[in-house]
Amino acid sequence: MKIISEYIDKNKNNYINELKDFLKIPSISTDPEYNKDISRCAEFVKNKLKDAGLNNVKVIKTKGHPLVYGEWLKAKGKPTVLIYGHYDVQPVDPIELWDTPPFEPTIKNNKIFARGATDDKGQAFMHIKSVEAYLKTVGSIPVNVKFIIEGEEEIGSSNLEKFINKNKTLLKCDSVLISDTALYDVGTPTLTYGLRGLCYMEVEVIGPKKDLHSGSFGGVVANPINELSEIIFKLVDKNGRITIPSFYDDVKKITYKEKNNFKKLKFSDKKFAEEIGVSHLSGEKGFSTLERIWARPTMDCNGIIGGFTGDGAKTVLPSKVKAKISMRLVPNQDPLKIAKLFKKHIKTLTPNTVKVNVKHLHGAYPVVTPIDDKSTIAASKAMEKVFGKKIVFMREGGSVPIVPVFAKQLKAPVVLMGLGLNTENLHSPNEHFNLNHFQLGIKSSAYFFEEYAK
């Protein structure tokens, strides 16, 4: 291990420069305008896997954005680890709030700023570099390794899901290793064992067939913005509970033991509120902040647009308005079932003075993974060694839609070895990744292979 660790230290600057090249590619998956960049990014990943010394490296076409695969299977009798990551990134707007351009990686205070830095290019790249460290020094890895890196995580992973279902032999493994989550806080080794699911909807409310003058028509025609406001307001009650009938039917209650574990983390609401710049937190009554984020379903309006939105004043009564509304789900909620309940509820909330269209844009199942598997134990030992601190087990409010698919289809435990931080602005302007954690992550990955081979 000493050789590996020294090699990783020695190549620190090379890794950062390579990561910069990775981050320069605007691989935004949700916007077709970036399809060429997506292809270019898949090629980049392919070349990096080849350079690392992996075998059978290939870009795999799908109906959407391509997958990248690579493997090293020469550790006979040893377990096989499937490493997953994604090379696609979120859109960048509001672009004007970025201090440096999102696709010109910039280092400040040992943090690298760029879209995708922490979610997930920086984190996926750690494992490519740990494998490379083995193959470039001792020429072998203590375990068998398979990589599957996708380009549709930010839009629901639907093509990877199909690929997994059809290629269970190719992807067969003893555990899945994923770095796409966060550390509990700076310098604290963390494993995440639970992820929320997602049900992402779009609601369009349509009133008059065209925009009208608010003077000549105001007061006699239902205003779509006012009507949608009522709908949004009525989706959550005054106790912070979602009003959709049967919404909570499948929610697994938080156990006493888990509640207690959450408490032990001594989470500071005050510090958290300060960090995000609000004077008061809010949410579902009867639950702590960690319980609300990690183990309770929630609903948020992600965006809204309608009518005149420029500078100044325009006295228009708009024809329509559109909102994106998403729900985070917890075990055992089913996103498809929730989407149906949502649609039905929206229709009952809509008055007959307007029309409504409801679309289900994408979803993800919630998941909780076992924490007593050999792979999880190896990962916790590896991180404790590298960080020199005791491991923290936590859950996470976000979703990695593919995790429950891996767990179910490959019947393998999933190790969520996240090296990001929730304060690293993922999905926001000025996304960044702590370069110290990047380096610790490469080492944690390398130590994990060693521990898991024992």
Added chain:
Amino acid sequence: MKIISEYIDKNKNNYINELKDFLKIPSISTDPEYNKDISRCAEFVKNKLKDAGLNNVKVIKTKGHPLVYGEWLKAKGKPTVLIYGHYDVQPVDPIELWDTPPFEPTIKNNKIFARGATDDKGQAFMHIKSVEAYLKTVGSIPVNVKFIIEGEEEIGSSNLEKFINKNKTLLKCDSVLISDTALYDVGTPTLTYGLRGLCYMEVEVIGPKKDLHSGSFGGVVANPINELSEIIFKLVDKNGRITIPSFYDDVKKITYKEKNNFKKLKFSDKKFAEEIGVSHLSGEKGFSTLERIWARPTMDCNGIIGGFTGDGAKTVLPSKVKAKISMRLVPNQDPLKIAKLFKKHIKTLTPNTVKVNVKHLHGAYPVVTPIDDKSTIAASKAMEKVFGKKIVFMREGGSVPIVPVFAKQLKAPVVLMGLGLNTENLHSPNEHFNLNHFQLGIKSSAYFFEEYAK
């Protein structure tokens, strides 16, 4: 009159071509990007007034967009008419819904399509042409005439208001003639005697200091869109009444006589709903559609924007959201007082989990003008002659902010001789003006001068 009328008929095509040139200038007053076009448009009006044969024609600078003045004062002992119009226009978005480009005037079915066609370039132009018809044929007008054409009607007329207050001698007149309203319906001569006022506000709700990941933060931080939805919803109760305390204090009740007059117009709710493409009308309980539009205050959301509004899905918890909300007012409501009440009410509706900024963008006083003045009687006779039908007196839901200023500062009755139609998409895509009404308007203006001089 025969000579005048024949001259107007003969020049029909010339008028349309000149109007086209007027409509080609994108004189959008609310957007500073069009300031040069505004100046160009003022020059255009100046030249048209000169060409018509008016004296003392000048462009008058203000702190905002310029005014254009012209006069003909050689009708000794006869009354003086101040003719007002505006050369500025509304913005064009949503631009994608225009069938022909907004600044490329296009004639279809004897209607001219362009931004500003009916509001107000087409209507203001009628009076320039009627004056021209007199001066180019008989060489004199039966009454004295002053023109004041402004470039800020769509943004509140604040600089014209200041100009009026300081130039009462220059603008001294016996009546004010304005064509910036609508006919009751196609081919029906109409005079409008009431206009609603306006109080236009902007509300911004701010949550976290930056956009957040809805997974990592959803459910523990107030979402600005959800909060603003609640505020908007709570502004109007289930009976369609505005909930701002004291909002209705100064509202003048509709008299029995007026209610009866409205009824006589046999307004068809069904036809009206069909025209605007809604299955049901809605509004304040206890009032008819015409009462709601003409004589009751209303509130509408004119626009809203916040969070992710592009195609696809982005799981963001937005930092802020902004809405434009305006109220139409009726006598004797005061827009400044209403703005204060609105601000106060919004603050009481806002929870302590978010911040709120409320701005008063602009306003207009409501007005009702006398219908028994010599000028109104002359206008009704003129229109009845030209249209060959009995005049209809109506009120209007929109505002012409400068009308109450004229009435108050110049102590003159205002004649609202509108030739537009409320179905002509003013403030909407595909704005147009009926060219038959354009021609009837030029003649109505000419006959009015003759009647008023008697």
